[in-house]
Amino acid sequence: MKAWLSKLNADLSAAPASPEALALDELSHVLPDLTCKAETVPEMGESYRIRRDADGSLILSGGSTGILYGAYALIRLVLAGEAIPDSLSSAPRYSLRMINCWDNADGSVERGYSGRSLFFEGGKLHYDPLRMRELGRLMASVGLNVLCINNVNVHFPAQLLLEDDLPEAAALADLFRPFGVRLMFSVDYSQPMRHGIPTADPLDPAVQAWWKETAARVYAAIPDLAGFLVKADSEGRPGPFTYGRNHAEGANMLADAVRPYGGKIVWRCFVYNCRQDWRDTKTDRPMAAWDHYAGLDGQFADNVILQIKHGPFDFQVREPLSPLLLGMKQTNLAMELQLAQEYTGHQIDLYTMIPMWKELFEELPAGNIMSLAAVSNLGRDENYTGHPLAAVNFFTYGLLSWDPETDASSAVSQWIRLTYAFSPADEQTLSAVLLSSRRTYEKYTAPLGIGWMVNPHDHYGPNPSGYEYDLWGTYHKANRDAVGIDRTAKGTGYLLQYPESLQQKYGDPETCPDLYLLFYHRLPYSFRMKDGRTLIQRIYDDHFEGFAETEAMAKALESLPFPDSDREIISSRMSRQLHNAKEWCDIINTFFRRLSGADDACGRMIYD
Numbered sequence: 001m002k003a004w005l006s007k008l009n010a011d012l013s014a015a016p017a018s019p020e021a022l023a024l025d026e027l028s029h030v031l032p033d034l035t036c037k038a039e040t041v042p043e044m045g046e047s048y049r050i051r052r053d054a055d056g057s058l059i060l061s062g063g064s065t066g067i068l069y070g071a072y073a074l075i076r077l078v079l080a081g082e083a084i085p086d087s088l089s090s091a092p093r094y095s096l097r098m099i100n101c102w103d104n105a106d107g108s109v110e111r112g113y114s115g116r117s118l119f120f121e122g123g124k125l126h127y128d129p130l131r132m133r134e135l136g137r138l139m140a141s142v143g144l145n146v147l148c149i150n151n152v153n154v155h156f157p158a159q160l161l162l163e164d165d166l167p168e169a170a171a172l173a174d175l176f177r178p179f180g181v182r183l184m185f186s187v188d189y190s191q192p193m194r195h196g197i198p199t200a201d202p203l204d205p206a207v208q209a210w211w212k213e214t215a216a217r218v219y220a221a222i223p224d225l226a227g228f229l230v231k232a233d234s235e236g237r238p239g240p241f242t243y244g245r246n247h248a249e250g251a252n253m254l255a256d257a258v259r260p261y262g263g264k265i266v267w268r269c270f271v272y273n274c275r276q277d278w279r280d281t282k283t284d285r286p287m288a289a290w291d292h293y294a295g296l297d298g299q300f301a302d303n304v305i306l307q308i309k310h311g312p313f314d315f316q317v318r319e320p321l322s323p324l325l326l327g328m329k330q331t332n333l334a335m336e337l338q339l340a341q342e343y344t345g346h347q348i349d350l351y352t353m354i355p356m357w358k359e360l361f362e363e364l365p366a367g368n369i370m371s372l373a374a375v376s377n378l379g380r381d382e383n384y385t386g387h388p389l390a391a392v393n394f395f396t397y398g399l400l401s402w403d404p405e406t407d408a409s410s411a412v413s414q415w416i417r418l419t420y421a422f423s424p425a426d427e428q429t430l431s432a433v434l435l436s437s438r439r440t441y442e443k444y445t446a447p448l449g450i451g452w453m454v455n456p457h458d459h460y461g462p463n464p465s466g467y468e469y470d471l472w473g474t475y476h477k478a479n480r481d482a483v484g485i486d487r488t489a490k491g492t493g494y495l496l497q498y499p500e501s502l503q504q505k506y507g508d509p510e511t512c513p514d515l516y517l518l519f520y521h522r523l524p525y526s527f528r529m530k531d532g533r534t535l536i537q538r539i540y541d542d543h544f545e546g547f548a549e550t551e552a553m554a555k556a557l558e559s560l561p562f563p564d565s566d567r568e569i570i571s572s573r574m575s576r577q578l579h580n581a582k583e584w585c586d587i588i589n590t591f592f593r594r595l596s597g598a599d600d601a602c603g604r605m606i607y608d
């Protein structure tokens with residue numbers, strides 16, 4: 001199956017004339033019995049309205065892309081068997097609803113689990129135009145509107161997108177335009193130095209002039225380019241720190257260059273010391289982003305957006321909301337999610353993300369961010385996401401980026417109905433598996449908010465001490481008595497980066513939700529959890545449960561009538577997941593039993 005697209009069948013062999021034309025074409029193919037008129041109201045932009053005429057036919061009004069989004073909303077409703085309301089108005093909550101691809105010019109994809117790049121091969125843009133249109137449709141059908149095609153780690157020759165390869169990049173932008181999708185490029189902060197300028201200092205006039213001239217050239221070729229995405233001073237990338245400048249100075253210089261064209265600078269806040277000495281107890285990595293950025297609140301240009309990973313570490317299974325998302329009130333912010341399952345099972349293990357995202361939105365006041373970004377989980381595999389069921393993450397991300405109040409279980413059901421022709425009972429079975437998959441994965445991997453414990457570099461499979469004596473600042477410090485990091489005021493002080501109410505909630509192990517306990521606290525194995533179990537018993541129980549739940553998921557999936565092509569992939573990946581879950585369960589339990597010496601109260605097998 002091609003994600004949920006198999007039921008959309010307007011002909012994409014040629015470019016649609018416009019978003020409205022595509023909307024009507026899609027509607028006439030998918031819902032031939034529906035009489036629907038489109039009314040373009042340019043000032044409505046991306047929003048749309050659906051109402052009924054006196055004769056019962058539907059009138060779909062909106063800006064040009066609004067009509068397209070309205071058409072897809074209608075199609076989603078009807079195909080999912082839901083009733084069309086007599087009147088419906090909808091506008092996106094976030095202006096930029098972005099997909100960030102970490103695709104390299106050589107065709108590889110950093111943290112990609114769905115095959116090679118859809119856009120590049122051999123150092124050049126290289127793509128199948130039909131697949132590009134399919135991808136445009138995939139995005140538009142769930143309301144996504146910005147596609148950054150190249151990795152934030154800009155390895156040569158990706159820089160050439162702004163130079164020699166610009167004409168090809170412009171042709172790619174043309175392909176996406178009818179789908180309401182605008183391109184964005186990740187840029188290399190030191191790019192002026194490729195042109196004989198001896199510095200990339202943002203306050204240097206030659207550097208400023210180079211970026212202005214470059215922006216003029218790029219926007220002449222792609223007038224609706226969304227802007228540039230920047231990873232600076234992070235994990236070896238160049239940036240303003242080299243010249244003693246802060247990130248507001250660094251970002252604002254680029255913002256000046258793209259401002260005349262309505263462009264944005266999306267500046268990532270994933271900045272920390274990745275050469276930490278594990279013996280250094282003063283530095284606590286999750287504090288880094290706040291330390292770099294909070295003091296700059298209000299100093300960023302109005303066309304700069306700070307893009308902040310949802311948690312303070314790096315896309316672990318459970319992390320608190322990044323304090324920056326709560327604390328920078330005078331800066332445009334975007335939250336960054338990760339669809340690519342880097343730490344969450346490599347699109348081998350099932351991991352449906354919407355329950356996690358809903359938890360984030362519960363703590364994030366609606367107005368704090370103006371955009372949303374997600375690292376792509378797509379690649380050149382026939383089904384786009386490697387694991388066919390991983391498509392649910394792309395789909396539900398789109399719906400949430402339009403409306404963060406979207407209900408998790410309805411979004412998942414909608415995806416199932418659009419993708420498969422299941423009976424209500426089968427749909428229920430699959431929905432239950434998908435919605436519980438994140439908790440299950442969490443149970444069999446690192447316990448109670450510690451994170452990491454994965455095999456270094458590749459990040460699949462257990463390795464409890466893999467990152468313990470390393471440079472990355474990701475330590476659990478388990479010894480024979482205790483585990484976890486005290487991040488309260490008495491410990492590293494990380495918790496002080498939060499508003500008072502959260503400091504109280506998380507600061508006391510008695511009120512801190514169990515699942516965050518070891519992120520915020522260092523506790524003895526004998527610590528009594530709220531339900532009376534000891535901490536060590538809770539760790540053992542979760543791991544046995546996680547594996548048992550995986551076995552149950554495997555059985556449930558086997559009972560479902562997937563089309564043959566999907567069934568094969570799903571069952572072969574599920575056997576790998578079972579193996580992985582068993583490894584995690586046994587290795588984590590053994591690791592803690594060897595340290596603590598504590599027996600399992602239920603006498604289950606833990607290895608000595």
Ligand code: GCW
Nearest residue numbers: 102110111152153231270314
């Ligand atoms: O955790 C790291 C990933 C890198 C990624 C980086 C980032 C693109 O392991 O692969 O680089 O995060 O988000 O920049």
